[in-house]
Amino acid sequence: MTDRRDVIKAGLATLAGAPLSGAWAADKKKDDERPRSQPPLTTKPIPSTGERLAVIGVGTNNYSPTTPDERAARREVLAGLTGAGASIIDTAPGYRDSEQTIGELLAEIGNRKQAFVATKVTAPEGKLENGIAMIEESKRRLKTRVLDLVQIHSLNGVDVLFPHLDQLKKKGEIRYVGITTSSPNQHAQMLEVMLKQPLDFIQVNYSLANRDAADEILPAALEKKVAVLINVPFGGRRDGNLFSRIAGAPLPDWAAEIDARSWGQVLLKYVVSHPAVTAAIPGMTKASHLEDNLGAARGRMPDAAMRQRMEKYWDQAFGS
Numbered sequence: 611m612t613d614r615r616d617v618i619k620a621g622l623a624t625l626a627g628a629p630l631s632g633a634w635a636a637d638k639k640k641d642d643e644r645p646r647s648q649p650p651l652t653t654k655p656i657p658s659t660g661e662r663l664a665v666i667g668v669g670t671n672n673y674s675p676t677t678p679d680e681r682a683a684r685r686e687v688l689a690g691l692t693g694a695g696a697s698i699i700d701t702a703p704g705y706r707d708s709e710q711t712i713g714e715l716l717a718e719i720g721n722r723k724q725a726f727v728a729t730k731v732t733a734p735e736g737k738l739e740n741g742i743a744m745i746e747e748s749k750r751r752l753k754t755r756v757l758d759l760v761q762i763h764s765l766n767g768v769d770v771l772f773p774h775l776d777q778l779k780k781k782g783e784i785r786y787v788g789i790t791t792s793s794p795n796q797h798a799q800m801l802e803v804m805l806k807q808p809l810d811f812i813q814v815n816y817s818l819a820n821r822d823a824a825d826e827i828l829p830a831a832l833e834k835k836v837a838v839l840i841n842v843p844f845g846g847r848r849d850g851n852l853f854s855r856i857a858g859a860p861l862p863d864w865a866a867e868i869d870a871r872s873w874g875q876v877l878l879k880y881v882v883s884h885p886a887v888t889a890a891i892p893g894m895t896k897a898s899h900l901e902d903n904l905g906a907a908r909g910r911m912p913d914a915a916m917r918q919r920m921e922k923y924w925d926q927a928f929g930s
């Protein structure tokens with residue numbers, strides 16, 4: 611059982627004098643008013659090895675801080691994530707300074723071993739050597755000899771990259787291989803690759819408001835025993851995302867039946883309770899969002915009947 615005090619201690623012990631940002635500091639003050647222990651994080655196995663991962667990780671397409679405060683906030687998230695026993699950090703060479711920031715912060719915090727670092731690769735100009743150079747650069751920026759997961763980003767380079775990624779896996783430089791998309795237009799192509807190519811992971815867009823992946827992709831992942839990461843579980847960072855559609859609507863009564871205390875937890879519990887889904891990787895740059903989202907990995911999860919109820923509620927309240 612993870613104690614919340616331990617989580618905060620583990621996360622903050624390494625902040626070496628960095629000022630506490632508002633959210634976490636406020637939480638610390640309220641600590642005495644809260645239960646001493648938290649239920650454990652729900653984990654799920656990676657089908658190809660049985661290694662278990664907490665069902666909530668972090669997406670980092672907004673990890674290029676421009677001020678010390680922004681950097682400190684991201685540091686709190688990465689320290690708090692592994693301090694709580696979660697591990698997945700999803701990044702990409704295309705996310706501006708994200709890899710560099712994560713490499714530096716994990717080194718400062720000292721939690722590389724607790725992290726499951728997932729990055730991405732493409733084959734610029736269709737050339738394998740460009741993909742190889744990209745992976746080397748990712749290792750350098752992330753300050754790691756072994757990448758936990760390398761995913762072909764938005765299926766860009768699937769034809770040239772696979773044999774090489776398999777070799778790197780055999781050599782122990784990569785632990786797992788996967789493919790990603792966040793676009794329903796690529797679902798058919800993703801399915802084709804899944805049927806042809808042995809894969810450890812796929813990463814796909816799926817949410818209460820966008821359930822396309824459940825038609826064929828998620829059943830295929832179950833069938834082929836492929837781990838699934840869910841990106842954009844809140845519909846992204848821009849206006850029009852799921853939070854802006856919810857727009858302050860009260861939490862439905864049934865949320866208590868799945869131990870969800872916020873809309874974020876409702877949305878994430880829906881995603882990670884799909885039997886094919888291994889984990890969701892919501893983007894988060896605030897410790898308050900980390901704490902909220904980790905709550906989705908705790909307590910009761912929706913069963914099939916509750917999932918249907920959630921879908922019906924969403925469609926009636928916010929449109930499909």
Ligand SMILES: NC(=O)c1ccc[n+]([C@@H]2O[C@H](COP(=O)([O-])OP(=O)(O)OC[C@H]3O[C@@H](n4cnc5c(N)ncnc54)[C@H](OP(=O)(O)O)[C@@H]3O)[C@@H](O)[C@H]2O)c1
Pocket residue numbers: 668669670671672700701763764790791792793813840841842843844845846847853874875891892893894895896898899900902903
């Ligand atoms: N093709 C691909 O491979 C692909 C494409 C897109 C995304 N991705 C991956 O998927 C990850 C997730 O996607 P995303 O970050 O674009 O979108 P998202 O996860 O759907 O939403 C992120 C937004 O939600 C906010 N948020 C997080 N937790 C919250 C909470 N509990 N309450 C209220 N707001 C909350 C975040 O705010 P704060 O930042 O302020 O905390 C951020 O603005 C990316 O970071 C990336 O790693 C992969």
